[in-house]
Amino acid sequence: MPRTLASPSSVPALPPGPTSPTWWQLVRFAGDPLGLLEECHRRFGDAFTLDIAGNGRFVMLSDPEAVREVFRADPDVLHSGEANELFTATVGRHSVLVLDEVPHARQRRVLVPPLKGERMRAFFDAMRLETLEAIRAWPPGSPFPALPEMRRITLRVILRTAMGLAPGPEMDRFERKMERFLSNGRQRYALVMMTVVPIQRLSGSRWVPLFRQLADLDDDLYAFIAARRRGERASGGANVLDDLLAATHEDGSPLADREVRDALITILIAGHDTTALALAWALVDLVPRPEVVDRIGDELRRVTGGGPPGAEQLPALEYLDAAIRESLRHSPVVPFVVRKAVRPFSAGGREYPPGVVLCPCSYLVHRREELYPEPEQFRPERFLGRKYGPHEWFPFGGGNRVCLGMPFALYEMKVLLATLFGRVRLARPAGARSRARRYGLVLGPDDGAQVVVEGSITPP
Numbered sequence: 001m002p003r004t005l006a007s008p009s010s011v012p013a014l015p016p017g018p019t020s021p022t023w024w025q026l027v028r029f030a031g032d033p034l035g036l037l038e039e040c041h042r043r044f045g046d047a048f049t050l051d052i053a054g055n056g057r058f059v060m061l062s063d064p065e066a067v068r069e070v071f072r073a074d075p076d077v078l079h080s081g082e083a084n085e086l087f088t089a090t091v092g093r094h095s096v097l098v099l100d101e102v103p104h105a106r107q108r109r110v111l112v113p114p115l116k117g118e119r120m121r122a123f124f125d126a127m128r129l130e131t132l133e134a135i136r137a138w139p140p141g142s143p144f145p146a147l148p149e150m151r152r153i154t155l156r157v158i159l160r161t162a163m164g165l166a167p168g169p170e171m172d173r174f175e176r177k178m179e180r181f182l183s184n185g186r187q188r189y190a191l192v193m194m195t196v197v198p199i200q201r202l203s204g205s206r207w208v209p210l211f212r213q214l215a216d217l218d219d220d221l222y223a224f225i226a227a228r229r230r231g232e233r234a235s236g237g238a239n240v241l242d243d244l245l246a247a248t249h250e251d252g253s254p255l256a257d258r259e260v261r262d263a264l265i266t267i268l269i270a271g272h273d274t275t276a277l278a279l280a281w282a283l284v285d286l287v288p289r290p291e292v293v294d295r296i297g298d299e300l301r302r303v304t305g306g307g308p309p310g311a312e313q314l315p316a317l318e319y320l321d322a323a324i325r326e327s328l329r330h331s332p333v334v335p336f337v338v339r340k341a342v343r344p345f346s347a348g349g350r351e352y353p354p355g356v357v358l359c360p361c362s363y364l365v366h367r368r369e370e371l372y373p374e375p376e377q378f379r380p381e382r383f384l385g386r387k388y389g390p391h392e393w394f395p396f397g398g399g400n401r402v403c404l405g406m407p408f409a410l411y412e413m414k415v416l417l418a419t420l421f422g423r424v425r426l427a428r429p430a431g432a433r434s435r436a437r438r439y440g441l442v443l444g445p446d447d448g449a450q451v452v453v454e455g456s457i458t459p460p
């Protein structure tokens with residue numbers, strides 16, 4: 001992100017912020033993002049500016065009204081794609097993540113239908129079966145980190161639902177290649193590395209393991225897309241790829257292979273680690289609270305009569321739904337979203353010049369006392385008694401860029417947790433404590449969400 005802010009007197013001043021060197025702000029932003037956000041909020045209030053070496057000026061916004069204004073802004077005034085430019089080397093230049101304005105709306109239009117809430121029913125079996133398969137191997141009585149397990153389940157689910165793969169050697173191969181490629185970006189200081197190393201210029205180089213692995217994965221993806229186009233590969237169930245191949249743009253033209261690949265890899269990347277981290281957080285939040293786990297168990301028994309939860313019963317699991325929403329509030333995966341001003345823009349009564357990156361900060365909004373009394377407390381009931389606006393609860397971002405996978409992620413979390421809490425009794429090992437740390441750009445529990453299986457729940 002270029003640093004385009006000059007300081008002639010006509011340029012409006014940015015909100016105050018730390019005056020420490022920009023490289024130090026980068027290191028803290030990578031190493032202790034939540035500590036930095038809390039400290040700056042205490043010192044500077046609802047709007048403050050971070051000057052992050054190599055990344056530009058980020059104005060964090062935690063006044064819900066300012067957030068509302070940003071989410072309602074015209075797409076030609078605030079750009080997300082430009083702020084996400086760094087991802088182009090991996091997700092490709094046709095990905096919704098890195099596009100803005102008309103090209104963004106064009107790609108988003110084709111991705112919305114396959115990921116709509118109504119489509120989720122078709123994915124139920126894949127989600128449930130992959131969860132049951134994982135649980136079967138969990139060792140009773142010995143603590144283990146749940147995060148890698150959640151990653152494995154969500155990766156296998158997204159391979160099945162996005163590509164229509166069925167369990168077997170081909171799916172195992174994609175699983176291995178995806179996991180190897182993604183493990184590159186999970187380091188705590190990945191952001192510092194990405195700032196220091198000119199990643200865009202190295203893009204495509206076979207000398208860089210990340211790009212070598214991506215090229216290898218791409219070879220398989222293109223071959224797979226071509227075979228599916230020729231009708232040679234039957235799909236193992238409803239899937240996003242078949243929809244993309246059948247979709248057309250508004251002018252009637254089909255999607256080019258490159259567009260299909262970029263859409264597919266975007267979904268595979270965006271839809272896997274984020275959901276796994278949210279699930280790991282959910283276990284950290286739920287498991288040590290017997291009153292919450294008991295209530296989830298009671299609701300499950302009441303709704304299912306003690307049998308395995310069926311797809312048609314999911315909407316009745318209202319308390320579980322509230323617990324998931326509360327966990328997404330309480331324990332952030334993506335603590336803020338980014339919008340780069342390309343024209344002057346005002347939010348929260350302040351004028352912002354082009355070049356600045358405005359960041360609706362869900363982490364700080366989700367801790368506002370007037371919205372969420374005693375915000376540090378974990379209370380699913382908050383979400384039973386009241387509906388929060390899109391500028392008050394936004395773990396999936398908002399406006400024209402709201403996460404395309406939000407229905408998918410909420411559905412998957414529900415299926416997985418309902419299956420899990422209906423099958424095993426989990427505990428946290430004595431003394432277990434999780435603090436937020438970065439896994440690449442996203443946040444998760446630093447201990448990998450240690451749990452232990454205490455016993456199984458046998459159906460009556």
Ligand code: HEM
Pocket residue numbers: 080096097098108115266267270271272274275278333334336337338395396397398399400401402403404405406408409
């Ligand atoms: C709990 C899990 C997830 C979380 C917390 C999450 C969070 C987010 C956030 C914060 C954004 C940025 C929104 C903004 O800028 O306003 C986003 C964008 C996006 N997410 Fe997710 N996400 C999750 C799961 C998924 C899944 C399962 C998929 C796909 C199946 C997905 C696909 C996308 C895509 C394609 C975008 C880009 C949208 C655009 O730029 O138009 N995400 N997500």
